[in-house]
Amino acid sequence: MADETPEHKSGFVSFVGRPNAGKSTLTNALVGTKVVITSSKPQTTRTVVRGIVHRPDAQLILVDTPGLHRPRTLLGERLNDLVKTTLGEVDVVAVCLPANEKVGPGDRFIVKEMAKVKRTIKVAIATKTDLATGEQIGQHLLDIQKLGAETGIEWAEIVPVSAKAGDQVKLLEELLVGLLPAGPQLYPDGDLSDAPEEAIVAELIREAALEGVRDELPHSIAVVVEEMGLREGRDADRPLLDIHANLYVERDSQKGIMIGHKGARLRDVGKAARLQIEALFGTPVYLDLHIKIAKDWQRDPRQLRKLGF
Template structure:
């Protein structure tokens, strides 16, 4: 659908792992569609968030953090992030003000050198540093790449996010409305539900588990009376020890994960949810191409 004067565009959010890309996307949209965790490399697929007003529609792509891959899953995640760079109208290069410049940033900057689209430097977590520390950070990055705009923000608190949005809108060109005005993501509900469960796993378990977990929705069905959605899901891990941690003493950990996830899923679906979780061991799934495909992370290149 297209109408005169309406603007639209695709914006990719990139950056090192754990700089706050998903937090920014959720802040802009006003609701959670992207997984948030203090553990890096938690985003595995491109998540499109759709922001719509009467004047414009902006489709945000929250990519996996670009990093040097250590296994097939990492290779897939990095390739997805890099592929978006030439498919979008604008790029937000998000950095962490608290950490400053690092080799991981140079890895990304090298991949931005030939990009034709406007690139914004978005300095996140400014609430964690003194304002006087911002100028040296800006100068350091400005020497390495030409940025269309430089915008300091705090995604978690929402500081200056409105200013960032105004700057993005200035660069939009006239275009169609790609999605209905009430749609906030192009992912099916099953995908978002699986991500919400995986987020609770990350929040609730020790370091041994997070990067070795995937969530598969086995069944998601609304009851005939329409009051409850029944969801059955399997949490996939690589080792039996991880399965033990996830289940916990007398099933306590799995109950906790299920309870926390159910609250978010009910908010997402606007309905009561009956959630059943299982844990399954699939050894070394991150390095097995056929497992990645089964779990939704791969494509025909494997």
């Protein structure tokens, strides 16, 4: 009698979309914990962080790319290169198109880029359905269908989802798993991301730093974790994780904004980041955070390398 056990599947899915299209929130909803930073500031994601969904029958590895955009700086160009190389190396590319906004030139630019990658399966996700009416969602799905036809893409699936409200997230997971090839487990059980812990910590600090600052700052912030390790000489049941990190901005005026009146803003950033890091590692954290200036780092290849780009 033939073995009835279904084949184990594994593969990579990349979410693409304009900055702030809901890619990171969706990754976190699928993985069930916070592995990718989310912020209402566009272009917060810079590294290709993979979230991993473990199931008995499959392993779904989510590749979160920076939002594709028309580049204005060297950093922007590096981000776009990163996205394009990612698209050719994954099994499924899923474009996120927010249901509360009309399909626009930015979306068309991305879908045209997707169309150039021939082998990969293409999926469209209508995100943020909690912010749209039923009528808007219906029209949005028709517009997505039309966009596919205009760019020569045959959508394997078009799925409306609200990651915030949890609507259809499970359905999306099932559909994505259904599109993966048969394959073994690629990561050990319990791994939620293959980003080194320092990279995740740096992202959480950057997320805290982005909250509530003026629009001119987001792209100017970079974080480097200089040292991270458990403090020596503590009892095993009272661990303390020491983290020393530098937050880089481009100008003196930005440094002033980040420090705030009598250091209040920097204290708030440190506290918010520390709570997120403690929640992630389940360990008390001592966070030592300093602000430094790296003049015009987004346009300087040497500084970009130093800051990890």
